[in-house]
Amino acid sequence: MRNIKLTIEYDGKRYLGWQRLGDSDNTIQGKIEGVLTQLTGEKIEIIGSGRTDAGAHARGQVANFKTETTMEREKMLDFMNRYLPQDIIIKKVEDVPERFHARYNTTGKKYSYYVWNDAIPSAFERYYSLHYPQPLDIDKMNQACSLLVGSHDFLGFSSLKKMKKSTVRTIDELSIQREGSLLHFTFVGDGFLYNMVRIIMGTLLEIGAGTMEVSAIEEIFKNRIRQHAGETAPSHGLFLDEVYYR
Structure with a gap:
């Protein structure tokens, strides 16, 4: 076999x-x-x-x-x-090897999320990035990213209905690169809860747009309530880039 x-x-x-x-x-x-x-x-x-x-x-x-x-x-x-x-x-x-298991043997994953940050949409990026026309404060978003890096209980940033297992995860990298109107968000961590990347993205965008404060990150970690985080960003801007194994 x-x-x-x-x-x-x-x-x-x-x-x-x-x-x-x-x-x-x-x-x-x-x-x-x-x-x-x-x-x-x-x-x-x-x-x-x-x-x-x-x-x-x-x-x-x-x-x-x-x-x-x-x-x-x-x-x-x-x-x-x-x-x-x-x-x-x-x-x-x-x-x-016979014992290799694609899910159980993972040690981490890398995701990308793309945002087209321009008043005018892109004909080419519309299927692979979220069109977000409002101006974004990248400095505030970077501050929020720095708070999200590390080991935390991310239950408030997930759509999980049950909590049988630990909801603590470690984000090793959360960075933002801008190329013209295209923003590229990189997530690297040991694992991600259900909808975690998309909810973090929705939260970062609200912080960048000024409708949520950077301090909300710590509050969401503390109260672990999903409704206190941002909206779930659409799926079409999300890419699974790489899966890590030992």
């Missing part, structure tokens, strides 16, 4: 997210499993490093699956990229 690791890139705008759904095959996981089942002649189920929301994108999603096939990796790569939709690309196929 082989254990195969896939590195995957996709444009999520046509899909209902990563996770397979019982009433629809219009998911990233569903599309890949369908092609792998065709390739191997086996009923294949893949394990992703985590879910991405409907409309979100990935440059470096990781998944693994078990198979009896003896097909060479290069042929598997060619087959999948030939039969998958053009907006889902397999970048790499690797044989990995």
Whole structure:
């Protein structure tokens, strides 16, 4: 039995997210499993490093699956990229140890979020960044970023309904780069709660626009109430860039 690791890139705008759904095959996981089942002649189920929301994108999603096939990796790569939709690309196929698990073995992830900060929208960036026409105070947003870096209880920055496990996470990097009208936010951390990046983004934008104070960050950490944070930013500006393993 082989254990195969896939590195995957996709444009999520046509899909209902990563996770397979019982009433629809219009998911990233569903599309890949369908092609792998065709390739191997086996009923294949893949394990992703985590879910991405409907409309979100990935440059470096990781998944693994078990198979009896003896097909060479290069042929598997060619087959999948030939039969998958053009907006889902397999970048790499690797044989990995039997115990490798794409979700349980992760040590961290890197995300990007893009904002088109201009009164005039962009015809080209509209599917891959949030159009935010209001002026933004980047200095205040950077102050807020510095408060978010480190180990904190991020429950107030998540859409979690249940709290069976710890909601403490560590953000190692949260930075902002501007290229003309395009703002690129980089998030690197050991893990992210449900909607955590998008809620932090909504909060940062409210701080930048002046409708929320920088001090609100500490208050949200203290009271852990989701409603005190900003709105959840739309998914189409979000990219999963990389998944880290030991």
